[in-house]
Amino acid sequence: GAVVSQHPSRVICKSGTSVKIECRSLDFQATTMFWYRQFPKKSLMLMATSNEGSKATYEQGVEKDKFLINHASLTLSTLTVTSAHPEDSSFYICRGGRGSNTEAFFGQGTRLTVV
Amino acid sequence: AQKITQTQPGMFVQEKEAVTLDCTYDTSDQSYGLFWYKQPSSGEMIFLIYQGSYDEQNATEGRYSLNFQKARKSANLVISASQLGDSAMYFCAMIAQIIFGKGTRLHILP
Numbered sequence: 001g002a003v004v005s006q007h008p009s010r011v012i013c014k015s016g017t018s019v020k021i022e023c024r025s026l027d028f029q030a031t032t033m034f035w036y037r038q039f040p041k042k043s044l045m046l047m048a049t050s051n052e053g054s055k056a057t058y059e060q061g062v063e064k065d066k067f068l069i070n071h072a073s074l075t076l077s078t079l080t081v082t083s084a085h086p087e088d089s090s091f092y093i094c095r096g097g098r099g100s101n102t103e104a105f106f107g108q109g110t111r112l113t114v115v
Numbered sequence: 116a117q118k119i120t121q122t123q124p125g126m127f128v129q130e131k132e133a134v135t136l137d138c139t140y141d142t143s144d145q146s147y148g149l150f151w152y153k154q155p156s157s158g159e160m161i162f163l164i165y166q167g168s169y170d171e172q173n174a175t176e177g178r179y180s181l182n183f184q185k186a187r188k189s190a191n192l193v194i195s196a197s198q199l200g201d202s203a204m205y206f207c208a209m210i211a212q213i214i215f216g217k218g219t220r221l222h223i224l225p
Contacts, residue, residue, distance in 0.1 A: 003144060009169055009170055010170070038162055038165075044162075091165060093148075106210040108147070108148050108167035108168060108169060109165060109167055111165075
């Protein structure tokens with residue numbers, strides 16, 4: 001099956017620093033990448049949708065300057081949490097899609113802890 | 116093909132005891148994630164815990180821990196010191212493609 005590799009799986013960083021999360025589609029071209037965040041005991045929340053080569057579309061309430069998304073190639077998308085604060089601590093997960101919106105594959109997720 | 120198996124349709128546990136909910140999976144994917152969700156009678160799905168296939172340490176979240184045995188392809192949920200509020204339906208799920216097991220109904224006895 002198609003694989004989306006997400007790294008790092010866990011990261012701990014100091015408050016005020018930036019953290020980059022990478023998602024790579026290993027054996028297919030991810031024309032669309034979805035980025036989700038999961039709050040404790042809640043469902044996955046869609047943060048933004050990006051299409052290769054264009055700017056990401058952010059969901060309401062998500063700060064685009066805070067969560068920088070780059071989808072420069074069909075196999076790589078990155079999410080950078082800038083000037084991280086403890087409230088940014090969460091589980092972030094990407095989902096790469098190819099063509100059809102119903103066919104998409106999740107990365108393994110990244111557990112971010114800001115101290 | 117991917118498959119999730121939860122063999123315990125229902126369980127009864129005494130309050131304050133620890134309980135293990137079984138989950139086995141089958142996948143040919145090298146990278147995948149495993150989730151446990153709780154569904155109370157109100158119907159919403161509440162995320163409990165996550166384990167990535169590349170994680171070397173078992174995940175823990177408060178009273179919940181995931182006993183991940185990759186070679187056996189099992190991802191059992193352990194609830195320590197069970198409480199009456201833990202009575203619910205529990206689902207094991209796997210991604211890269213979301214596949215849910217049939218669920219386990221947990222009953223906590225006072």
